[in-house]
Amino acid sequence: MDGNLPSTTTGTGDQIIVHGRGTCDMKGGIAVMVWLAQRLAAPNRDITWVFYDCEEIEDTANGLRRLAADHPDWLEADLAVLMEPTSARIEGGCQGTTRFDITTTGVAAHSARSWLGHNAIHDIADVLERARGFDARQIEVDGLVYREGLNATLISGGLASNVVPPSCTVQINYRFAPDKSGEQALALMTELFEEWTLQLRDLSPGARPGLDQPAAAAFVAAVGGEPRPKYGWTDVARFASLGMPAVNYGPGDAGKAHAIDEQCPLADLDACVDALERWLSS
Template sequence: MTTPHAPAPGPAILDLASDPAELTAALIDIESVSGHEGRLADAVESALRELPHLRVHRDGDAVVARTAAVRSERVVLAGHLDTVPLPTVEGSRGTVPSSWSGQGDDRILWGRGATDMKGGVAVQLALAAALTQPNRDVTYVFYDHEEVDSARSGLARLYRNAPELLEADFAVLLEPTDGTVEGGCNGTLRFQINPTGLAAHSGRAWRGDNAIHKLAEVLSTLAGYEPASIEVEGLVYREGLNAIRIRGGVAGNVIPDSAGVEINYRFAPDKTLEQAQQHCRELFPGHELEFVDLSPAARPGLDRPSAAAFVAAVGQEPKPKYGWTDVARFSEKGVPAVNFGPGDALLAHTDDEHVSARAIRDCYRALQDWLTA
């Protein structure tokens, strides 16, 4: 006897006029692990197409909605729909469906994506419904495949397929920042140094050439490296250069003929990718560097009028973003961008991921003030 399969879930319906915190819970309840964003993208698209002041475009599982009020400025509010996989720990609170604890404005919402970043997406959706005549034209971007390798990014695909939809003067990425503006981001690159030698029996080591020993100079450079702190547009970015992976060795009686170390360089937005690569080459003369991942930094653009007005609306001193985010994709295309969203980034991807109702509502009000003042 076979057990019947559970019926596929029907179309999800989102109420964009609901409280942004409750809308966050509704988004959490629609599972959207990377590669499975379709049902959530369908719900977002369906809800946005009900709003006559928006023009909606779908590309794969990315949805773009734009106002067309012909204002003097256009800004982007962007967020990704996908989450990392659900927790495997039994009894975890970072699961689907969502759950609440506490009372009133201090209630805490638990569930996968609460912090990263369905709280931010809920704010985008609520603003898209409420702001029929914003003081700036707004492009709302909801994209897929952010939590996986860069080659699959839905935002990168949008830039390839429909770059005109993303043209703007300024962008806000609603990644979790605990309600503080984090300007731009450090760039990141990874490279490998893979010296070769000559294998031999360790009892006759003089007949070989130990590849692992050739890493000594590389590791010494890394251990003595003093990362720079660099000011860009009033924000101080701290750099870093670190070994993140090492390999070598064949057996207990073999002189190894190959070895390797992988190194990550986090660099401030005063440098281009090419300048960052050249800095690494200068640090390791005589070695061939094999670059395996390259992501540019992003300047914060806080000198733009729209950015200054945004910082004033938030009412807090902006901070630098040390990690890499998709603001770099906007910056690379000439659109200065900042990170600003509800929730603590340190809770992202954890098994107890959560966000407060107050944080979601505060984020909504700050953006609403900026776009209506």
């Protein structure tokens, strides 16, 4: 794929940057895991390395979801470390997310005789205005401040350039703080868009930080630094649903994930290797 492989590097010394699609999200994290797996001859803990597919798409395809359903005993542990890009800093918990469609219905007509029809695309403007006016919160959860967000992310409608559109659909994504359950988030969206019917695409609850759990607290103490909130949904939430503490910790800036200039500093890779090797060896 153009722009994907091979990766390239720029800079020298401790300023080397690895460029290429996936370097940040999340080949860098996988590289750290593979390096540690072959390097740790006698770790001080029993380690299970989990490499899985379909993490970025709908939940029903998620490889970790399949593992949890088919082999739950494989995932029994005191702590899970998700190698999500965090700039080599611990990020606690994660946001919840839901996606839903709203469709407006019109009446098709020739655009030269538009009074004989009804324009569904014009009607969707009311939905977009409602989303634009949403008061996204910043809320503290167990010492970390999470920012919420509501965005229209996809829109489609119309039949032809000379036809009044009979339908229009917008997809909306709500990212919510982990103080809410998935049901509470959906209820809020249903109330916000009460004039329309919501067609639910997916709903994944978030996870509270849980950094006060003994295993997580010990990890924070070993790695160091001030924990931050995780913006976005990660499989930390899946482990939380299994009753297991989990943290996000990996190389690369999540702001570069999926970007045309995706990159990962070599210093982040080294920092993660050093911190995890120290934690698993001391």
